Amino acid sequence: MTSGHVFIATSLDGFVARLDHQLDWLTKQDTGGEEHGYEAFMASVDGLVMGRGSYTTVLAFEGWPYEKPVVVMSKSLTQADVPARLAGRVRIVASEPAELMDELDRQGWRRVYVDGGRVVQSFLGAGLIEDLTLTLVPILIGTGQRLFGELDADIDLELLEATPFESGLVRTRYRVRAPTPGPAGPRTRGLQRPARGR
Numbered sequence: 242m243t244s245g246h247v248f249i250a251t252s253l254d255g256f257v258a259r260l261d262h263q264l265d266w267l268t269k270q271d272t273g274g275e276e277h278g279y280e281a282f283m284a285s286v287d288g289l290v291m292g293r294g295s296y297t298t299v300l301a302f303e304g305w306p307y308e309k310p311v312v313v314m315s316k317s318l319t320q321a322d323v324p325a326r327l328a329g330r331v332r333i334v335a336s337e338p339a340e341l342m343d344e345l346d347r348q349g350w351r352r353v354y355v356d357g358g359r360v361v362q363s364f365l366g367a368g369l370i371e372d373l374t375l376t377l378v379p380i381l382i383g384t385g386q387r388l389f390g391e392l393d394a395d396i397d398l399e400l401l402e403a404t405p406f407e408s409g410l411v412r413t414r415y416r417v418r419a420p421t422p423g424p425a426g427p428r429t430r431g432l433q434r435p436a437r438g439r
């Protein structure tokens with residue numbers, strides 16, 4: 242079965258981009274050529290799935306940064322919006338996350354890099370993410386595009402790794418635990434009265 246994996250940098254207050262999608266707060270970090278594991282992660286996936294927001298940002302970069310195939314989730318773009326230079330490398334789909342993962346599974350993809358903000362949220366909500374590598378950037382930007390949002394139920398995580406770098410960036414890796422809904426339903430779990438010892 243195809244699994245989803247996240248590798249993303251966030252400000253300490255949980256944003257992946259400014260409201261206008263700028264990444265200046267990230268690119269201005271003086272990381273002195275540190276290797277944060279991106280190359281190894283990228284080598285481990287069959288391709289990328291990203292939202293229109295991320296695709297639009299990357300399109301404005303000087304060159305196309307991906308060797309691997311990219312699937313863009315969008316209900317407002319069509320394949321005709323993909324520039325000729327990216328023909329055969331970028332595919333636009335309007336499917337739902339689970340449907341897309343099934344399709345990629347049939348195509349032989351085993352590990353998918355799920356990228357973006359809202360797209361990561363929908364894949365998490367649909368239980369399609371196996372692990373998240375979050376690189377925390379030592380900056381507060383106050384507002385912007387959030388990595389995480391509202392959920393129908395808690396998502397329990399297991400910390401697998403936390404690596405601080407000289408620059409102040411901290412890479413963390415979490416495994417998504419299987420959901421364990423309580424008898425009163427997932428959302429009310431934390432509101433139950435704790436058992437008292439006698």
Ligand SMILES: NC(=O)c1ccc[n+]([C@@H]2O[C@H](COP(=O)([O-])OP(=O)(O)OC[C@H]3O[C@@H](n4cnc5c(N)ncnc54)[C@H](OP(=O)(O)O)[C@@H]3O)[C@@H](O)[C@H]2O)c1
Nearest residue numbers: 250258262292293294295298314315316317357358359360
């Ligand atoms: N800090 C980092 O490391 C990092 C990494 C990646 C991206 N980013 C930035 O983070 C920002 C993310 O912005 P975002 O949250 O707007 O972007 P996003 O998740 O990349 O894209 C969201 C868009 O994808 C489309 N979409 C289609 N199916 C969807 C679904 N099931 N769930 C959610 N969205 C779906 C929608 O566009 P339609 O209306 O077209 O359907 C939606 O507005 C971007 O600016 C990106 O550049 C930062």
